[in-house]
Amino acid sequence: CTDFEELNTPDNELIADNLESSQLGQAFAQSQFVGMYGNPGAAPGAFQLSQSLYSDIYAQYFATTATTFDSDQYVEIGRWTNGAWNYFYGSAAPQLEFVEDFTTEQGMEVENAVARVWRVQLYHRMTDYFGPIIYSEFGNGETSVAYDSQEEVYNNFFAVLDSAVTVLEANTGQNAFGNNDQVFEGSVDQWLTFANSLRLRLAMRVRYVSPDLAQTEAEKAVAAGVMQSNADNATLLTTPNSRNPYTTITDWGEFRMSSAMESTLEGYEDPRMGKYFSQAVDGDADGDGSPYEGMRNGLPVSQKDQSALNAAYSDMGVDWLNDSRGGTNPRIRIMSSAEAYFLRAEGALLGWAMNGSAQELYEQGIRMSLMERTDASSSAIDAYVAGNDTPISPDDVWDTPAMTDIPVAFDTGGSMERKLEQIITQKWLALYPNSKEAWAEFRRTGYPKLYPRINSLNPDIPVTGDFQRLTFVEDEYADNREAVMNAIELLGGEDENTIKLWWDAKPEN
Amino acid sequence: QKVRKGANSLDNSKAISSVASLSTPVDAVPTFSFSFKEVPLKDALQEVAEKGRMKLLFNHSLVLTDDNKLTMELRNVNLREAFEQTLSQSNLDFIVSGNGYIIIVPKLVTQTINVQQEDISGTVSDAQSGDPLPGVNVLLKGTTTGTSTESDGNFELTVPSLQDTLIFSFIGYQTQEVPLNGRSTLEINLQPQAIAGDEVVVTAFGLERETQSLTYSTQSVENEQLTEARELNVVNSLSGEVAGLQINQAGTGVGGSSRVVLRGNRSITGSSQPLYVVDGVPIRGEVSDLNPDNIQSMNVLKGPNAAALYGSAAQNGAIVITTKKGQQGEVDFSLSSNFMFRDPILLTDYQNQYGQGNGGVYSASSEFNYGPEMNGQMVEHWSPNPENDSQEYEFLPQPNNVSDAFQTGYNSSTNLSASMGSENVQALFSYTFTDAEGVVPNNALERHNISARVNSQLTDKLSLDSKLSYMRQVIDNELPTGENFANPIRHIYRMPRNVRTADAKVFEYTNVSGANRQHFWNPGSNGGANPYWTMNRNLNENTRNRVIALASLTYDFTDYLRLMVRASYDGENGEYNIKRYNDTYIIADNGYYEIGQSSGLEWNGDFLLSYDQDLTQDWSLEANVGGNIKQQRNSAINSNTNNALTIPNFFTISNTQNVVSNESVGSPVDVYSLYAFGQIAWQDAIFLDVTGRNDWSSTLPADNRSYFYPSVGLSTDLTELIPELPELFSYAQLRGSWAKVGNSAPPFMTQRTASLSAGGNNGFLQLSTTLPNERLKPEETESFEVGLDLRFLDDRLGLDVTYYNTHTRDQLFQVAVPVGSGASSFFTNGGDVSNKGYEVLLSATPVQTPDFNWDLKMNFSANENMVEEISEDQPRLTITTDFLRAFRIEEGEPYGQVYSRGFERVTKEDSEHFGKVIVGSDGIPEITSGLTVPVANFTPDWRGGIRSTFSYKNLSLSFLIDHRQGGSVVSLTNAILYYNGLTTQTLQGRDGGLVFGDNIFGGEPAVVQTGGTEDDPVYSENTTSINAEQLWTSIGGRNTPVGEAFVEDATNTRLRELKIGYSLPQSMIGRLPISGLKISLVGRNLLFLHRASNNIDPDLMTGTNAAAEGFESFTPPSSRTFGANINIDF
The missing domain is CATH 3.55.50.30 (Phage tail protein beta-alpha-beta fold)
Structure with a gap:
């Protein structure tokens, strides 16, 4: 007779109850990769659903050429976001929760602190999409899981960072997770710098809704030490089996450079242009002297001749293309020193203790980005920083004007808003293609001054209007209805794309 | 029957x-x-x-x-x-x-009568098979003079006059009176006839029972029906023949599977499909592998009552297949050959007025058909081949470009069998070769079936039955289903109306850098492809080898006690590969190769101790005790080249930088069982059946591993019981039974697992998203049925009515929990799905003369399906979701509610406009944001079939009509074809003038908000006009189609079968070295007599799982088959 227990236990899987600490690193690794970019395999569906079809085009890094991608016309496709939500909560969050619980039980303090910093990194991207999210109640094992308001979630982020930083500071020089950690190979020192930088990012996010909290947290972060050189940058390892999703997405021929990118990069004669984008297949068809071409967002189906558009406009730079087309499967960007400088520049603008002036920090941010992304000489970088060129008109079939009139050179005599526009616009250029952060900052500040859509299919949002958030997903309405209804109350009573998030509170001027 | x-x-x-x-x-x-x-x-x-x-x-x-x-x-x-x-x-x-x-x-008394004597002689044969009939009574009418036929069917008799009449009678045949009319030689064909109560059917464990003792309803189909009007998948032959049975074919081309459901869906997340049992042993694999030539009969045991003894697996009923055995006697060769053409029935009404483009403007790369009218004007050629640069061609409709892409396929099969046997050993050998081509070019099947069966009497008391069958099948280019981008159907159906077949057939070209590229009007399209490219450059091959073996020993201790022990094996190995050439756009821009192997087996070990004895004059007892050990194992591995081949179009797994491999350990299950069953009969008139079975399943937690289920049934033969029954009744049986069947769980549900996958430096570990349940218990189906079988007028008229009521409770299913709970679902017991309904069989022989016979058989079934309960937590379960629909099980609704997007409607009940569709100021209806509107349910109201058979001498003609009433499907094909402007329905309003709710969707009065507030809107009638492109691109398409607009009524009537058969009379073949020859012309699925749906065949599904019901998505065209069958006996 067969042993029924043994027969009913799969040979090729581990039993969750029996996992050992030596297997913990692989669980953390999973939460790192899947948490950022969904499934690691060849078909980056999760990335497409959660980022490519939303923030990538709402931050106007790209415009879509595929006829059926109506999100570029402000239509939220519920099934897409449903997938995005499920990939995060179903595939990434349980592993992170498991790591946090396991390290708590086993007294693995350092690993626990690292995992908690990572938790903030993952969840802030979720709340910045939806507003209220499942956060503190995650993993309750119940048939109803309550949402937390965005304010509660952000408050908790700061508290979590406090406790994690305390542990990390006490353990500098140590290592957690070894090379299972795909970001810093386990370096506690680097995790500490990242934790502080993340605090700075989140602090600035709540600047308009909670100025005091913002200042306190931002100053705390800078005092504790944020990223200062590109060696501090946080990026995620890619391997042949856990690829940068753009290397596949670009094969699908669904996105091209946006007009906003063309207007600024070309206007500034930005050395990043050739890194960020490829020359259009049709070359300089519009005769503006540059073979890099951008298209407008929100084209109606009738104007979407996909193959013609793909040939006329610029694909991503060669790094992000498939290996067979010269791609390098680049590491995935999480945060860079350039971003930290731009955040400090904004704080300095407000008179916060940022350890530098707004102009110094702004210019340092640009330098960091150019050093990181290009091989421009220092003189070329100096020239760029001092440049007085402004964005150009893409000279296209839509008679698109220049996106804005700001130069790179910091407008010391300009208004606070003009300086802010410069800082955020340069940050937007530096963040590419981390559109989740760029879109959040666009919503918070209104910068860069992105183009209106050519067409909107969303009756609630005109072409000049803004898409503010994603609505709660179908599966949650079906499986977690009561909690969603409460979450809608947290949001103010309506679950719409037009509802501003809690931190989106910049006064209208 | x-x-x-x-x-x-x-x-x-x-x-x-x-x-x-x-x-x-x-x-x-x-x-x-x-x-x-x-x-x-x-x-x-x-x-x-x-x-x-x-x-x-x-x-x-x-x-x-x-x-x-x-x-x-x-x-x-x-x-x-x-x-x-x-x-x-x-x-x-x-x-x-x-x-x-x-x-x-x-007793025949040969009298010597002193009158003129005439010698007559003749032959008596079976009218259907043409076989000679020995032992037939031949009686001179009005006398006791007579004789019986010899073993070759011949007889001789001396009669007083050639004006006398002879009566031919034989058990199992209709009695015939034949006036001699001066003839002295006769050729008589006797029509087979059902004999009330005496029909033998095969039930559980290969047990044969007379119908009069059956306490439940069964229906069987014989070999002839399976082989003459042959289907590639033998189970499809049951279509329309069996009351309460629903068959839907999956759209995978030749060799495809079918979904079979008896008496309605009952399993919430399981298959609801019956168990297949061959020669007493359950099989695990595809029934389509079985060779129809080898099948003696298929008997459908419809409910759990009939199948209680097979245990768990038979809660959805069982289809019991009996294969042929060798016969005692001389070597008997037979050769039969069957060839059928397969012709697509294209149902889509394509428009032939407007070509590629949008807004009335031509675009060579458009996948839409909202361009200008096709009037022969010269337009730019779509070809991306630089050699064709600046070419132009005449812009004209190509009405046949869709049908050109299909071909006439065929099924062909040849069977050779030999039967031989002595008194102690009988053997049957059979070989069948089948090959077929589908209506989609390159879709083909080749199958070999070889089997040997030997029955031997080893000693006086010990006998052996052994069988070995081997099957090898290769299917080329099985069609991926639904909107899969590798499904050629998707691309054939979407051909723009102006694309010429000759242009499209050039499916590839070499570009300037020497690379092979797809020749398509919209290069790089997300979801579009040249259909000829897909048929020729997206290839797959699927091979399956299967062995079924059985050995059974029976020992007779006494004439009333015997023991049977049996071992049986059903195992298969499969392998497949998938090749996609580079430039297959988003699914294989750089080529793709995948290989996989799988294996699966089921072992059954049985013993059965049987006691069968008359206890007294009135009472007889049959009692059995048995046991079974069942082991199921399966596994699979596959590898693919991920998203890039290094060297283009060189298909080997090492030709990549990144091999992805997967291993599955399958679903190992062991079930041990002990059971007992028996029947007590009184005066062969009242039969009481009792069964009980206990299973021990490896998949359940230790505490719930053992479960017991019983059944009890009663059958009474009223004709025996009530002698006063009027003469009108030739037979009357009343039966009733109750049964409960348990079912265990899938494996691995009691512990949470974690799996490893490639990624990062050392791999990724992921916990399973289904939470385990350590308290799982078996699910159960409880079933009750009563039936009445009446025959009148010497069985010329028969009526069989069954009522049943089943409840399937404690079902095992996954309850979705919010993913935020830390898992996506947990496994639980609960729910109650009920099915109740009637099945009526009516048989009649309206005309019965010596030469001409007309038989009618009708079946009717109506099933009422209801999801009574799911669980306290979840009144609704979503089984699957896709772009068009969500398939849900919902309390208080029939199984399988299909939800989709719908039109927003006025929801204020006190409004005069309540329920009307809300249209935006742009004239386009507003759409619900999610899949919130129940739009379809596949459950039919009733089904029925009529078979009518006419036979005249050696000639017979029969047809089968089958009807399905009610139920609906939602069609993604329509949503996309309308969206692309391909169908005639999109012709209306090309230049505008469509007013929603008025001249389009006229049945849906529509309003537009003209004032008021959001909470208190003021509406007035919609008068805004839009054009066809605006309408269909708003509500059709792939990503956000409005299912409510694309619901099709599934009601249809079809001529399922027509066949004409001719058996050569003995007199004609007498001098040939053969003993029988029959030729038939047959056609299957010939035409729709009625079809309520637009453009689609509602009975074709994308797959065979429950969630495929009520959903149509790029299934291949329904096809008619017609051809000839020849059968020679030597």
């Missing part, structure tokens, strides 16, 4: 399988003793027959009316003597048939 066809097919009639050869030869030495005291003759005969393990066949009226009570002492007689003695005081005689049958017939 089973029709008995004369001595040649009367081989399976004993109560226990394979015992026909066990019957004691009538003249054998072993002798018997009997003591009869005041015993009715019938009972005495029965006793003699049973002692000799013979089967008694007689006409009730003949024997029952004999009131004589017999008192007789017989000592040491053999069976022949026993029968002779027993019948000596009656006017009856007996005939010994070769297969353990004793047939009681009237």
Whole structure:
């Protein structure tokens, strides 16, 4: 007779109850990769659903050429976001929760602190999409899981960072997770710098809704030490089996450079242009002297001749293309020193203790980005920083004007808003293609001054209007209805794309 | 109902399988003793027959009316003597048939009458098979003069006049009166006829039962029906024939599977499909592998009552297949050949007015058909091949470009079989070669079936039944289903109306850098492709080898106690590969290769101890105790090249930088069972059945591992019980039964697992998203049924009615929990799905003459399906979701609610506009944001079929019409074809003028908000006009189609089968070295007599799982098959 227990236990899987600490690193690794970019395999569906079809085009890094991608016309496709939500909560969050619980039980303090910093990194991207999210109640094992308001979630982020930083500071020089950690190979020192930088990012996010909290947290972060050189940058390892999703997405021929990118990069004669984008297949068809071409967002189906558009406009730079087309499967960007400088520049603008002036920090941010992304000489970088060129008109079939009139050179005599526009616009250029952060900052500040859509299919949002958030997903309405209804109350009573998030509170001027 | 066809097919009639050869030869030495005291003759005969393990066949009226009570002492007689003695005081005689049958017939007295004598002679044959019939009674009407036919069916008789009339009668056949009309040689064809109560059907464990003792409803289909009008998948032959059975074919091309459901869906997340049992043993794999030539009969046990004894697996009913055995006698060769053409029935109404483009403007790369009218103007050629740069062509409709992409396929099969046997050993060998081509080019099948069966009587008491069958099948280019980008159907159906076949057929070209590229009007399209590219450059091959083996030993301890032990194996190995050439856009821009292998097996070990004895004169008992060990194992591995081949179009797994491999350990299950069943019969008129079975399943937690389930049934033969029944009734049976069937869980549900996958430096570990349940218990189906089987006017008219009611409770399913709970679902018990309904079978023989016969069989079934309960937490379960629909199980609704987007409607009940569609100021209806509107449910109201058979002498004609009433499907094909402007329905309003709710969707009055506030809107009638492109691109398409606009009524009536058969009369083949020849012309699925749906065949599905119901998505066209069948017996 067969042993029924043994027969009913799969040979090729581990039993969750029996996992050992030596297997913990692989669980953390999973939460790192899947948490950022969904499934690691060849078909980056999760990335497409959660980022490519939303923030990538709402931050106007790209415009879509595929006829059926109506999100570029402000239509939220519920099934897409449903997938995005499920990939995060179903595939990434349980592993992170498991790591946090396991390290708590086993007294693995350092690993626990690292995992908690990572938790903030993952969840802030979720709340910045939806507003209220499942956060503190995650993993309750119940048939109803309550949402937390965005304010509660952000408050908790700061508290979590406090406790994690305390542990990390006490353990500098140590290592957690070894090379299972795909970001810093386990370096506690680097995790500490990242934790502080993340605090700075989140602090600035709540600047308009909670100025005091913002200042306190931002100053705390800078005092504790944020990223200062590109060696501090946080990026995620890619391997042949856990690829940068753009290397596949670009094969699908669904996105091209946006007009906003063309207007600024070309206007500034930005050395990043050739890194960020490829020359259009049709070359300089519009005769503006540059073979890099951008298209407008929100084209109606009738104007979407996909193959013609793909040939006329610029694909991503060669790094992000498939290996067979010269791609390098680049590491995935999480945060860079350039971003930290731009955040400090904004704080300095407000008179916060940022350890530098707004102009110094702004210019340092640009330098960091150019050093990181290009091989421009220092003189070329100096020239760029001092440049007085402004964005150009893409000279296209839509008679698109220049996106804005700001130069790179910091407008010391300009208004606070003009300086802010410069800082955020340069940050937007530096963040590419981390559109989740760029879109959040666009919503918070209104910068860069992105183009209106050519067409909107969303009756609630005109072409000049803004898409503010994603609505709660179908599966949650079906499986977690009561909690969603409460979450809608947290949001103010309506679950719409037009509802501003809690931190989106910049006064209208 | 089973029709008995004369001595040649009367081989399976004993109560226990394979015992026909066990019957004691009538003249054998072993002798018997009997003591009869005041015993009715019938009972005495029965006793003699049973002692000799013979089967008694007689006409009730003949024997029952004999009131004589017999008192007789017989000592040491053999069976022949026993029968002779027993019948000596009656006017009856007996005939010994070769297969353990004793047939009681009237005694024929040859009288010498002093008048003119005429010698006549003739042959009697089976009208259907053409086989000669031995032992047929030939009686001179009005006398007791007669004879019976010899083994070759011939007879000779001397009659007073050639104006006399002869009566031919034989058990299992309609009696014929034949006036001689001056003839002295006759060729008589007897029509097989069902004999009330005496039909033998095969039930659980290969057990054969007479229908009069069955306490539940069954229906069977014979070999001829399976082989003549042949289907590639034998189970499809049941379409329209069996009440309560629903068959839907999956759209995967030739060799595809079918979804079979008996008496409605009952499993919330399981398959609801029946168990297939071959020669008493459940099989694990595809039923389509079985060779129809080898199948003696298929018997459908419809409910759990019938199948209680197979346990868990049979809660959805069982289809019991009996394969052929060798026959005692000379070597009998037969050759049959069947060839059928397969022709697509294209149902889509394509428009042929507007070509590629949008907004009335031509675009060479458009996948839409909202361009200008096609009037022959010269337009830019779509070809991306630089050689064709600046070419132009005439812009004209290409009405046949879709049909050009299909071909006439065929099915062909050839069977050679040989049967031979001595008294102790009988063997059957059979080989069939089948090949087929689908209507989509390159979709083909090749199948070999080889089998050998040997039955042997090893000793007086020990017999062996052994069987080995081997099947090898290769399918080329099975069609991926639905909106899969590799499904050529998707691309064929979407051909723009102006694209010329000749241009599209050039599916590839070499570009300037020497690379092979796809030749398509919209290069790089997300979801579009040249259909010829897909057919020729997206290839797959699927090979399956399968072995079914069985060995069964039976030992007779005494004539009433026997033991059977049996081992059986059903195992298969499969392998497949998928090749996609580079430039297959988003699914394989840089080429793709995948290979996989799988294996699976099921072992069954059984024993069965049987006791069968008359307890008293009135009471008889049959009791059985058995046990079973079932082991199921399967596994699979596959590898693919991920998203890039290094060297283009060189298909090997190492030709990549990144191999991805997967391993599956499958679903290992062991079930151990003990069971007992028995039947007590009183006077062969009342039968009481009781069964009980206990299973121990490896998949359940230790505490719930063991579970018991019983059944009980009662059948009464009213004709025997109530002698006062009017003459009108030739047979009347009332039956009823109750059963409960348990079912265990899938494996691995009691522990949470974690899996490893590639990624990062050392791999990724992921916890399973389904939470385990340590308290799982078995699910159960409880079923009740009653039935009445009535025959009138000498069985010329028959009515069989069954009512059933089943509840499937404690079902095992996953309850979705919010993913935020840390898992996506947990496994639980709960729910209650009920099915109740009627099945009616009506059979009639309106015309019955010696030469001409008309038989009618009708079946009707209506099933009411209801999800009574799911669980306290979840009144609704979502089984699957895609772009068009969500498939849900919902309390208080029939199984399988299909939800989709719908039109926003006025929801204020006190509004005069309540329920009307809200249209935006742009004239386009507003759409619900999610899949919130129930739009379709596949459950039919009723189904029915009529088979009508006409036979004239050796010629027969029969047709089958089958009808489905009610139920609906939502069509993604329509949503996309309308969106692309391809169908005639999109012609209206090309230049505008469509007013929603008025001249389009006129049945949906529409309003537009003209004032008021959001909470208190003021509406007025919609008058805004839009054009067809605006409308269909808003509500159709792939990503956010409005399912409510694309619901199709599934009601349809079709001519399922038509066949004409001709058996060459003996006189014609007498000089040929053959003993029989039959030719038939057959057609299947010939045409729709009625179809309520637009553009699609509602009965074709994307797959065979429950969630495929009510959803249509790029299934290949329905196809008609027609051809010829020839059968030669040597």
